[in-house]
Amino acid sequence: xxxxxxxxxxxxxxxxxxxxxxxxxxxxxxxxxxxxxxxxxxxxxxxxxxxxxxxxxxxxxxxxxxxxxxxxxxxxxxxxxxxxxxxxxxxxxxxxxxxxxxxxxxxxxxxxxxxxxxxxxxxxxxxxxxxxxxxxxxxxxxxxxxxxxxxxxxxxxxxxxxxxxxxxxxxxxxxxxxxxxxxxxxxxxxxxxxxxxxxxxxxxxxxxxxxxxxxxxxxxxxxxxxxxxxxxxxxxxxxxxxxxxxxxxxxxxxxxxxxxxxxxxxxxxxxxxxxxxxxxxxxxxxxxxxxxxxxxxxxxxxxxxxxxxxxxxxxxxxxxxxxxxxxxxxxxxxxxxxxxxxxxxxxxxxxxxxxxxxxxxxx
Ligand code: SF4
Numbered sequence: 001x002x003x004x005x006x007x008x009x010x011x012x013x014x015x016x017x018x019x020x021x022x023x024x025x026x027x028x029x030x031x032x033x034x035x036x037x038x039x040x041x042x043x044x045x046x047x048x049x050x051x052x053x054x055x056x057x058x059x060x061x062x063x064x065x066x067x068x069x070x071x072x073x074x075x076x077x078x079x080x081x082x083x084x085x086x087x088x089x090x091x092x093x094x095x096x097x098x099x100x101x102x103x104x105x106x107x108x109x110x111x112x113x114x115x116x117x118x119x120x121x122x123x124x125x126x127x128x129x130x131x132x133x134x135x136x137x138x139x140x141x142x143x144x145x146x147x148x149x150x151x152x153x154x155x156x157x158x159x160x161x162x163x164x165x166x167x168x169x170x171x172x173x174x175x176x177x178x179x180x181x182x183x184x185x186x187x188x189x190x191x192x193x194x195x196x197x198x199x200x201x202x203x204x205x206x207x208x209x210x211x212x213x214x215x216x217x218x219x220x221x222x223x224x225x226x227x228x229x230x231x232x233x234x235x236x237x238x239x240x241x242x243x244x245x246x247x248x249x250x251x252x253x254x255x256x257x258x259x260x261x262x263x264x265x266x267x268x269x270x271x272x273x274x275x276x277x278x279x280x281x282x283x284x285x286x287x288x289x290x291x292x293x294x295x296x297x298x299x300x301x302x303x304x305x306x307x308x309x310x311x312x313x314x315x316x317x318x319x320x321x322x323x324x325x326x327x328x329x330x331x332x333x334x335x336x337x338x339x340x341x342x343x344x345x346x347x348x349x350x351x352x353x354x355x356x357x358x359x360x361x362x363x
Contacts, residue, residue, distance in 0.1 A: 002059055003060045004033060004055070004060065005063065005129075005130075005132070006129050007033075008030075008130070008171055008174065009026060009175075009178065009180065012026035012027075013026040019054070021051065032046075034178075034181040034182055035182070035183070037141060064081040064089075064135045066081060072325065072329045073328055074325050075095055076092055076093065076094045076095070078329045079091050079139065079143070081139065083128075087125055089108055090158060093143065093151070095144075099152040099153050100149050100153070104136040104140075104154060105133075105158035106159070106161070106165045106168070107126070107164065108124070109125045109160070110123075110124055110159060113228050114227045115225070116216070116289055116297060124160075124164075127164070127165040128160070128165065133169065137151055137182060151182075152184070152188060155212075156169065156192055157190075163193045163200065163203065166202070170206060173191070174207070176189055177189065177209075186208040186210075190254070192213070193213060194227055195215075197233040200241045200242070204245045210252055211252075211253050211254075212253070212254040213254070213256065215255045215276075216257055216264060217264045218272040218273040220235050222264060222269075226264070239276060239280070243280065253281065253283075254282075254284075254285060255284045257273070257284050257285065258289050259305055260289045260298070261299060265305070265308055266304075267307060267308070267311060270308045274312065277317060282317060283319075283320075284319045286321045287322050305321055
């Protein structure tokens with residue numbers, strides 16, 4: 001049975017036309033589901049009884065289930081969600097005074113294997129559907145309801161490489177931006193990528209959202225060691241696509257740069273970065289690496305961070321230092337690996353091997 005959350009406005013228009021229903025019914029159904037967060041068609045009172053019955057009979061209305069919910073000292077919330085086929089994904093809700101940002105997942109795991117990221121150590125299990133991506137937003141809004149708040153910003157910086165799941169991510173984004181869907185501003189939806197060059201070009205042509213690049217080094221050899229994707233799409237190819245990125249979107253490209261002691265934090269690294277960014281209107285977020293089990297990497301010292309930042313700002317490149325939120329609940333940058341409370345200290349490779357083994361034992 002199809003999930004109702006996988007249907008976009010076009011799908012509803014087709015569904016309605018196949019049943020001889022008026023076109024405006026499609027818009028009403030779409031609004032009930034995404035704008036109003038309705039999960040029970042019996043309550044869709046503006047629709048006829050016949051349509052409500054058809055919706056109840058023909059579709060699966062189950063959203064993702066909450067497996068566990070951790071709240072950080074800084075009020076960020078990490079929510080572990082269970083898919084219908086019993087896989088776990090994570091999202092992080094980050095409330096600020098003037099906005100609420102949702103960091104959501106686009107895949108179960110990731111195949112890109114970046115060395116500083118726990119998700120990369122899980123491997124890829126599968127892509128999420130657009131309904132599972134949007135389900136995270138619906139659940140976040142439900143959790144925020146008692147506080148009278150709602151998600152205002154979405155960043156695709158959770159589990160997965162969003163551009164490896166291009167079609168579903170783009171479909172979900174369109175519903176986020178649709179005034180009859182979530183009605184988010186295109187300036188408030190950010191797709192962050194490790195640098196899947198052909199898809200960046202396609203995204204620039206097709207979707208007006210903000211782009212963030214997970215860069216972390218402007219030296220090909222070093223970047224290839226940290227991010228195997230660089231062997232496929234090197235810095236020259238990445239720069240070319242960013243220079244050609246459509247101007248209105250190019251105005252706001254953000255670069256994420258995780259600061260790792262002795263790896264990518266020397267002045268020479270900063271100078272290479274400045275050279276790489278020449279010709280691109282960029283902002284660089286400097287993120288001291290967050291600790292995670294199984295890997296011996298340490299954040300740069302305060303002095304290194306400051307020296308690196310000064311090199312960039314002296315060349316008029318904004319470079320704020322960003323300390324991750326939710327680090328105490330393993331919800332910071334690079335820390336997501338579908339872990340429950342008692343599992344935060346475990347190496348994701350060991351944890352997921354154990355989970356597979358226990359599933360096989362049950363069978
Ligand atoms: S940083 Fe992103 S692309 Fe790299 S392994 Fe982690 S989730 Fe995948």
